[in-house]
Amino acid sequence: MTDEIKDGPYETYWDxxxxxxxxxxxxxxxxxxxxxxHENGQLESKGTMKDGEWDGPFVWYQDNGRLRLKGMYKDGDLDGLFEEYHENGQLESKGTIKDGGWCGEWFLDGQTVIYPPCREEV
Known part of the structure; x- marks a missing residue:
């Protein structure tokens, strides 16, 4: 391993x-x-990195190309609307994440669950 700082575009490849x-x-x-x-060539995740952490909107896909996760990161933490899907494409959960926790109204496998209100941004 060298002490050289990595800088510039890069790509890695499957075997x-x-x-x-x-x-x-x-x-x-x-x-x-x-x-x-994914190893089969399908897109697995797409988003933006900032200082080595996810930041901003992101999407993750299953190896069959169907959406798996969709949401927002802020400084490496989930923050904002979050959606998760089953393998068959059906919505599994949807709600808001703030300060590392679930808040407000969530849809969880066909049920509505109410968590404490989301804290307002100051």
Missing amino acids: NGRLREKGTWKDGELDGPYEEY
Whole structure:
């Protein structure tokens, strides 16, 4: 291993030659658009990295191409509307995450569950 700081675009590949991930290093941290791929070539995740952490909107897909997760990160933590889907594409859960916890109204496998109200941004 070298002490060289990673900087610039990069890609890694699966043993089968297909793209595994692509992104950009900036001062040794992932920064900017970032994508990961399943071994079969289907997109696995797509979003933005900032200082090595997820930041902003993201999506994750199953290896069959169906949506698995959709939401928002803020400084590496889930923050905002979050959706999760079953393998068959049906909605599994949907709600809001703030300060690391579920808040407000959530849909969980066909049921509505009420959590404490979300804290307002100041």
